Amino acid sequence: MAESEPAAQPGHGNDDAAARTAAVPAAAAPSRRSVLGWGGAGLALGAAAAGGAVAAFGGASDGVPAASSGTAVPFHGEHQAGIASAVQDRLHFAAFDVKTADRAELVSLLKDWTAAARLMTAGLPVGEGGFGGLPEAPPDDTGEALGLHASRLTLTIGFGPGLFAKDRFGLEDRRPGALVDLELFPGDNLDPARSGGDLCVQACADDPQVAVHAIRQLARIGFGRTAVRWSQLGFGKTSSTTPDEQTPRNMMGFKDGTRNVAGTDRAALERHVWVGPGDGSDWMTGGSYLVARRIRMHIETWDRASLQEQEDVFGRDKGEGAPVGKPKERDEPFLKAMKPDAHVRLAHPDSNGGAALLRRGYSFTDGTDGLGRLDAGLFFLAYQRDVRTGFVPVQRNLARHDALNEYIQHVGSAVFAVPPGVRDKDDWWGRTLFA
Numbered sequence: 001m002a003e004s005e006p007a008a009q010p011g012h013g014n015d016d017a018a019a020r021t022a023a024v025p026a027a028a029a030p031s032r033r034s035v036l037g038w039g040g041a042g043l044a045l046g047a048a049a050a051g052g053a054v055a056a057f058g059g060a061s062d063g064v065p066a067a068s069s070g071t072a073v074p075f076h077g078e079h080q081a082g083i084a085s086a087v088q089d090r091l092h093f094a095a096f097d098v099k100t101a102d103r104a105e106l107v108s109l110l111k112d113w114t115a116a117a118r119l120m121t122a123g124l125p126v127g128e129g130g131f132g133g134l135p136e137a138p139p140d141d142t143g144e145a146l147g148l149h150a151s152r153l154t155l156t157i158g159f160g161p162g163l164f165a166k167d168r169f170g171l172e173d174r175r176p177g178a179l180v181d182l183e184l185f186p187g188d189n190l191d192p193a194r195s196g197g198d199l200c201v202q203a204c205a206d207d208p209q210v211a212v213h214a215i216r217q218l219a220r221i222g223f224g225r226t227a228v229r230w231s232q233l234g235f236g237k238t239s240s241t242t243p244d245e246q247t248p249r250n251m252m253g254f255k256d257g258t259r260n261v262a263g264t265d266r267a268a269l270e271r272h273v274w275v276g277p278g279d280g281s282d283w284m285t286g287g288s289y290l291v292a293r294r295i296r297m298h299i300e301t302w303d304r305a306s307l308q309e310q311e312d313v314f315g316r317d318k319g320e321g322a323p324v325g326k327p328k329e330r331d332e333p334f335l336k337a338m339k340p341d342a343h344v345r346l347a348h349p350d351s352n353g354g355a356a357l358l359r360r361g362y363s364f365t366d367g368t369d370g371l372g373r374l375d376a377g378l379f380f381l382a383y384q385r386d387v388r389t390g391f392v393p394v395q396r397n398l399a400r401h402d403a404l405n406e407y408i409q410h411v412g413s414a415v416f417a418v419p420p421g422v423r424d425k426d427d428w429w430g431r432t433l434f435a
């Protein structure tokens with residue numbers, strides 16, 4: 001299958017959006033059911049088939065705004081998919097604790113996960129599929145995504161600080177300086193059960209069942225070697241990387257992501273998102289750093305705030321999303337026209353020494369808090385080249401001065417080093433770290 005595998009693309013970035021069409025037309029994308037006839041092929045053949053499927057549709061890399069929900073986003077590339085690539089509608093994010101103390105076992109887990117991720121992102125079931133294998137053995141795939149399309153599934157892995165701890169996996173010298181333990185910011189009320197993790201996987205898809213299925217397979221494959229520490233479902237993107245599309249709205253009803261880093265803005269990605277060759281940790285070149293924050297919104301209080309107060313809090317109007325004093329959403333904000341504690345004024349790069357983030361967050365609603373209020377908010381995900389010059393200065397500013405703090409609270413937190421992309425069928429998540 002080597003000929004049909006998408007060729008390794010050294011130096012071929014996922015952000016090179018205009019040059020490639022990564023989207024697989026809905027009609028052409030295989031559904032998981034349509035490939036079940038390949039049963040008996042096993043994981044190895046399945047992996048090759050996945051490569052063939054992607055190659056057949058012309059994809060060699062990701063980072064391209066995909067066209068429709070039936071498409072497959074290529075798994076191989078210089079950068080992992082799920083960062084600069086178009087943001088899908090749904091999220092299942094999971095943080096894992098590594099249970100094994102054996103480095104070789106951890107490496108084999110990462111290889112197994114890579115093989116499964118390669119298949120699932122191509123819309124294929126794991127291994128021999130959900131049925132048709134040995135009657136005496138459990139099926140390789142749990143089956144709940146059979147018949148569903150790839151749904152632009154992306155799986156993005158990250159490595160938490162704990163992986164680099166002394167006397168654990170021999171990685172203490174490999175910890176990047178940019179992967180800092182976050183300080184406790186004013187107002188933080190962090191729940192340890194919703195924070196941290198040795199590994200994370202961000203599963204994004206247009207179909208929630210596809211995203212949930214993917215995390216479940218990885219958890220199942222990891223059994224005994226890793227365990228889910230916490231996970232978060234997200235139902236509506238609150239930022240996009242595709243500025244030509246309509247800007248999504250958050251749970252406070254405001255357009256969110258207007259001034260996000262665009263997935264096609266190569267210069268901004270190189271400057272603010274991708275780790276460069278001179279940044280200090282060679283194994284991270286082409287990767288990025290992820291900050292995840294579970295931010296609870298006190299939406300009942302927010303809903304009683306006047307429209308004027310709501311617009312003052314953000315420094316943008318609610319209908320159009322235009323910055324104060326300007327008529328259109330995309331107009332350049334004039335920060336001094338906003339209240340001194342307006343969120344946009346404080347978060348803007350000009351207020352933070354030029355710091356900029358690629359935001360990829362989702363809304364969540366997780367039942368009630370037991371006090372008659374919805375446990376709702378924003379699961380904030382932000383990618384950056386260095387946490388020290390990305391999230392930290394912005395959040396220091398926001399935590400101290402932001403008018404929005406009256407209506408929100410940070411209740412979960414985690415940081416991860418997100419390694420570069422998997423180049424080809426022989427590559428695997430974390431190779432550059434463990435090599």
Ligand SMILES: C=CC1=C(C)c2cc3[nH]c(cc4nc(cc5[nH]c(cc1n2)c(C)c5CCC(=O)O)C(CCC(=O)O)=C4C)c(C)c3C=C
Pocket residue numbers: 250252254255256257258259260293295296297314316333343344347348349356357377378380391394395398408
């Ligand atoms: C530390 C970084 C940030 C956190 C935490 C954060 C929380 C947060 N944001 C909103 C809603 C909006 N944010 C907007 C803009 C914006 N926010 C950040 C950073 C954080 N936000 C940045 C860098 C920016 C862009 C600033 C700029 O360059 O102008 C907006 C306006 C629209 C937009 O540009 O995206 C909204 C709305 C919520 C609700 C929230 C926590 C719950």
Ligand SMILES: [Fe+2]
Pocket residue numbers: 343347
């Ligand atoms: Fe914000």
